[in-house]
Amino acid sequence: MKKTTHQPVDAAEVPRFAGHATFMRLPAVPTAEGLDIALVGIPWDGGTTNRAGARHGPREMRNQSSLMRRIHHVSKIAPFDLANVADVGDVSVNPIDLMDGLKRIEDGIASIVAAGAIPLAAGGDHLTTLPSLRAVARSRPIGMIHFDAHSDTNDTYFGGNRFTHGTPFRRAIEEGLLDPKRIVQIGIRGSNYELHEHGWALEQGIRIIYMEEFVRRGVEDVMAEARDIVGAQPIYVTFDIDCIDPSQAPGTGTPEIGGFTTREAQAMVRLLEGLDIVGADVVEVAPPFDIGGMTALAGATMMFELLCVIAAKFR
Ligand code: MN
Ligand code: MN
Numbered sequence: 001m002k003k004t005t006h007q008p009v010d011a012a013e014v015p016r017f018a019g020h021a022t023f024m025r026l027p028a029v030p031t032a033e034g035l036d037i038a039l040v041g042i043p044w045d046g047g048t049t050n051r052a053g054a055r056h057g058p059r060e061m062r063n064q065s066s067l068m069r070r071i072h073h074v075s076k077i078a079p080f081d082l083a084n085v086a087d088v089g090d091v092s093v094n095p096i097d098l099m100d101g102l103k104r105i106e107d108g109i110a111s112i113v114a115a116g117a118i119p120l121a122a123g124g125d126h127l128t129t130l131p132s133l134r135a136v137a138r139s140r141p142i143g144m145i146h147f148d149a150h151s152d153t154n155d156t157y158f159g160g161n162r163f164t165h166g167t168p169f170r171r172a173i174e175e176g177l178l179d180p181k182r183i184v185q186i187g188i189r190g191s192n193y194e195l196h197e198h199g200w201a202l203e204q205g206i207r208i209i210y211m212e213e214f215v216r217r218g219v220e221d222v223m224a225e226a227r228d229i230v231g232a233q234p235i236y237v238t239f240d241i242d243c244i245d246p247s248q249a250p251g252t253g254t255p256e257i258g259g260f261t262t263r264e265a266q267a268m269v270r271l272l273e274g275l276d277i278v279g280a281d282v283v284e285v286a287p288p289f290d291i292g293g294m295t296a297l298a299g300a301t302m303m304f305e306l307l308c309v310i311a312a313k314f315r
Pocket of ligand 1: 126148150152165240284
């Protein structure tokens, strides 16, 4: 029996530029009760070490997500028919207190998990993924597929500060939220602080697929290995928009040239179908550095790609 699910506002009835901006023109709902997948904003960039602005990401991704339609053109997945999806708004944030900010984000995502829904979040900087993992991986360590120019496994910044957008995954491993042997990082590149920058991550067993290896092997080979590593157990998928080349996604705080095309990023995410995704996010979209909304559009579209592979679980 077909279940009743929320549907986007029909663009043939109300044009895309009209009305309230919600993720993918879905209804705005007060809680995740009754949802299968909750689209949520995390407008917080208190972990940013260089160019701030990702706090404005959710609002612009909502705006650009008005361009999404109902059916994925390759997989034919119709996410809004398979799953009950809506926009639950933004989590509560505190822009002037980092530790309180992390607590509020964790509480917000935990309320989605408690309602039985899968969170698909729009950041925010990459430190927001740490409290999200605290909420979704509370009971057991999970795996992770991580698209990024950066490993984000550094230890401290600025004299012992342990919480920045360059450290979330070291903290998550230390806290037992992630099983490092089930983590794959894809697209890593750029200059390093130290010769053995990723030594700690590699020692934990994280599989780092640098951009140069990706270029040699291609999308399908790399994603086949990534799927093998994470296996059938629960995973989180985190998509840092700076994995895409700044020529296609300039609106981000820590751009690195030599990145993925949006087409490569889409092809990779499509190959996540069938994995047990228990949470996902698109982070580091910083509208103050964007040009004509192109980075927010890339972020919103990657959210739609992620939504489709998550919704496939409900077939
Ligand atoms: Mn990152
Ligand atoms: Mn990054």
